[in-house]
Amino acid sequence: MTQVSFERAEARLTELFAAAGASAANSASVAWALVMAEADGLKGHGLSRVPTYLAMLKAGKIDGQAVPKATRPKPGVLAIDAAHGFAYPAIDLAIVELPELVREQGVMAAPIRRSSHCGAAGLHVERLAEQGLVALLFANTPGAIAPWGGSKPVFGTNPIAFAAPLAGREPVVIDMALSKVARGPIVAARQKGQPIPEGWALDVDGKPTTDAAAALAGTMVPLGDAKGATLAMMVEILSAALVGAHFGFQASSFIDDKGGPPDTGQLILAIDPAAMGGNWFDERMRVLAHAIEEQEGTRLPGVRRLTLRAKARAEGIDMPAELLSD
Amino acid sequence: MTQVSFERAEARLTELFAAAGASAANSASVAWALVMAEADGLKGHGLSRVPTYLAMLKAGKIDGQAVPKATRPKPGVLAIDAAHGFAYPAIDLAIVELPELVREQGVMAAPIRRSSHCGAAGLHVERLAEQGLVALLFANTPGAIAPWGGSKPVFGTNPIAFAAPLAGREPVVIDMALSKVARGPIVAARQKGQPIPEGWALDVDGKPTTDAAAALAGTMVPLGDAKGATLAMMVEILSAALVGAHFGFQASSFIDDKGGPPDTGQLILAIDPAAMGGNWFDERMRVLAHAIEEQEGTRLPGVRRLTLRAKARAEGIDMPAELLSD
Numbered sequence: 001m002t003q004v005s006f007e008r009a010e011a012r013l014t015e016l017f018a019a020a021g022a023s024a025a026n027s028a029s030v031a032w033a034l035v036m037a038e039a040d041g042l043k044g045h046g047l048s049r050v051p052t053y054l055a056m057l058k059a060g061k062i063d064g065q066a067v068p069k070a071t072r073p074k075p076g077v078l079a080i081d082a083a084h085g086f087a088y089p090a091i092d093l094a095i096v097e098l099p100e101l102v103r104e105q106g107v108m109a110a111p112i113r114r115s116s117h118c119g120a121a122g123l124h125v126e127r128l129a130e131q132g133l134v135a136l137l138f139a140n141t142p143g144a145i146a147p148w149g150g151s152k153p154v155f156g157t158n159p160i161a162f163a164a165p166l167a168g169r170e171p172v173v174i175d176m177a178l179s180k181v182a183r184g185p186i187v188a189a190r191q192k193g194q195p196i197p198e199g200w201a202l203d204v205d206g207k208p209t210t211d212a213a214a215a216l217a218g219t220m221v222p223l224g225d226a227k228g229a230t231l232a233m234m235v236e237i238l239s240a241a242l243v244g245a246h247f248g249f250q251a252s253s254f255i256d257d258k259g260g261p262p263d264t265g266q267l268i269l270a271i272d273p274a275a276m277g278g279n280w281f282d283e284r285m286r287v288l289a290h291a292i293e294e295q296e297g298t299r300l301p302g303v304r305r306l307t308l309r310a311k312a313r314a315e316g317i318d319m320p321a322e323l324l325s326d
Numbered sequence: 327m328t329q330v331s332f333e334r335a336e337a338r339l340t341e342l343f344a345a346a347g348a349s350a351a352n353s354a355s356v357a358w359a360l361v362m363a364e365a366d367g368l369k370g371h372g373l374s375r376v377p378t379y380l381a382m383l384k385a386g387k388i389d390g391q392a393v394p395k396a397t398r399p400k401p402g403v404l405a406i407d408a409a410h411g412f413a414y415p416a417i418d419l420a421i422v423e424l425p426e427l428v429r430e431q432g433v434m435a436a437p438i439r440r441s442s443h444c445g446a447a448g449l450h451v452e453r454l455a456e457q458g459l460v461a462l463l464f465a466n467t468p469g470a471i472a473p474w475g476g477s478k479p480v481f482g483t484n485p486i487a488f489a490a491p492l493a494g495r496e497p498v499v500i501d502m503a504l505s506k507v508a509r510g511p512i513v514a515a516r517q518k519g520q521p522i523p524e525g526w527a528l529d530v531d532g533k534p535t536t537d538a539a540a541a542l543a544g545t546m547v548p549l550g551d552a553k554g555a556t557l558a559m560m561v562e563i564l565s566a567a568l569v570g571a572h573f574g575f576q577a578s579s580f581i582d583d584k585g586g587p588p589d590t591g592q593l594i595l596a597i598d599p600a601a602m603g604g605n606w607f608d609e610r611m612r613v614l615a616h617a618i619e620e621q622e623g624t625r626l627p628g629v630r631r632l633t634l635r636a637k638a639r640a641e642g643i644d645m646p647a648e649l650l651s652d
Contacts, residue, residue, distance in 0.1 A: 076432040077433060292480060301559065
């Protein structure tokens with residue numbers, strides 16, 4: 001491991017993706033997203049993705065030369081075709097175009113199809129909140145969660161991300177997958193030959209299991225059990241049925257180079273708080289933040305990430321040696 | 327109890343609300359919503375509300391003569407002032423106006439302020455899905471859930487409702503409060519002097535409790551624990567901060583006649599699936615429904631309600647004698 005600056009890490013990743021066949025613009029977009037996720041402590045969406053992203057590029061599973069295109073089928077819709085490329089350049093396009101359109105319309109929907117892994121979803125909505133908007137992002141991912149009562153994965157772990165501006169402070173940022181726990185700890189338990197806690201996963205018959213291998217062959221327990229499975233279906237409808245994307249159970253893996261493009265989807269909804277009929281938003285947000293923060297033991301969502309990010313900016317991020325040498 | 331037809335039940339409730347000072351239009355709107363919730367088996371939002379609604383009307387806590395007003399601050403926004411009245415007439419106004427606007431814009435936001443208890447939230451989005459739209463409704467309710475790690479209620483149980491059309495069939499309808507369980511079973515346990523299961527509620531110090539009285543004095547555990555508390559905050563921002571409504575911790579109770587109007591809020595987001603850049607929605611929804619229903623032990627969200635509704639339509643609904651006599 002070597003500690004390197006954000007700029008150095010971004011430049012190096014950009015170089016690696018370009019060498020694997022991605023355009024300069026796409027390489028820079030992906031490099032930024034991975035470095036930020038790593039800095040924010042979201043390592044599952046950070047540098048750990050580099051080897052699989054490179055393999056997917058080389059196999060043509062992700063089109064590194066893809067140019068995302070936006071159309072405007074209706075005044076309130078910016079429809080984006082990610083064109084079998086990385087999700088990040090398509091999302092960047094939405095983030096560049098949306099603020100002006102939202103200020104004109106009050107609300108905009110940006111469906112993104114033929115897309116892929118969108119990484120740390122909070123990073124995307126955070127950039128909209130920094131421009132004064134309230135934003136939601138729904139994304140689907142390869143099948144991991146079964147419909148409640150069933151045993152076969154239909155829905156992904158399907159993150160919901162949300163951000164809202166907080167006047168004079170960093171935005172509130174929420175980003176949660178709908179599985180009770182991430183897949184990472186289960187993979188780690190299998191490698192160590194250890195059991196997993198009950199309640200994390202179900203086996204191929206839909207029965208609770210503490211065996212990590214059986215869990216990985218089965219499905220993930222959704223947060224809040226039946227209600228979480230229902231939320232995962234809602235996200236699947238918003239980010240895939242509406243958008244024209246593959247469902248979780250149809251999508252190829254985000255973590256290997258097998259099969260065609262994942263072609264998953266994202267839906268961004270962005271709202272201008274100044275367009276809701278009155279000028280109350282900043283005051284309301286201050287009052288809400290105060291009601292939370294005055295209670296001991298609480299914090300606003302996103303604060304931990306910002307603390308880690310500031311530390312990483314000051315001290316650099318840990319970069320594995322194999323990513324630094326050719 | 328007397329079994330009466332929907333029409334008879336609606337007519338009788340309309341009469342009761344009008345006698346308590348509500349306008350004819352408001353009385354009919356509230357009567358419809360309560361009868362439908364009762365028919366759908368959602369008794370906590372059904373006839374059980376009649377006595378408190380009448381008391382709130384008589385005390386002036388709800389303005390029975392309120393006329394909801396809509397303005398159009400931006401092309402994508404229909405901002406509704408419920409004017410300290412019932413939520414239902416304000417929501418009805420949104421449901422009448424939105425379909426045409428959404429078909430023109432692609433997406434619309436309808437923030438509703440100075441509102442109150444919106445009952446079975448799924449009923450509202452279901453009516454939009456029946457007109458071909460995908461719809462989300464976020465609502466806040468009086469304080470019940472603490473920020474994670476805290477002990478004082480800030481957020482309500484804050485339902486998320488969602489509906490999507492399913493070509494040739496009834497729409498998919500999702501409607502979930504963000505507390506792990508409803509308050510009703512805890513009230514019932516206290517009345518019977520019974521303990522409640524661990525994991526339902528926290529006492530005034532934020533510690534887990536199995537004592538029903540301590541639970542009612544404390545806070546409700548959100549679904550999925552920390553993640554659910556974060557979702558409750560997201561709904562609070564969408565349905566109150568954005569909309570210009572009271573937060574859960576500021577709102578007066580929905581179940582007594584004490585204090586001023588609750589002045590809670592709702593936010594409806596409605597999307598035209600035909601405006602997303604392609605003609606895939608109906609096929610995508612059929613494929614998703616099939617992937618769920620082919621698995622034994624599963625069902626689409628909303629199906630149980632529809633079964634109960636059909637039974638109630640055939641057999642009538644149970645109406646307590648005290649609601650039938652003057």
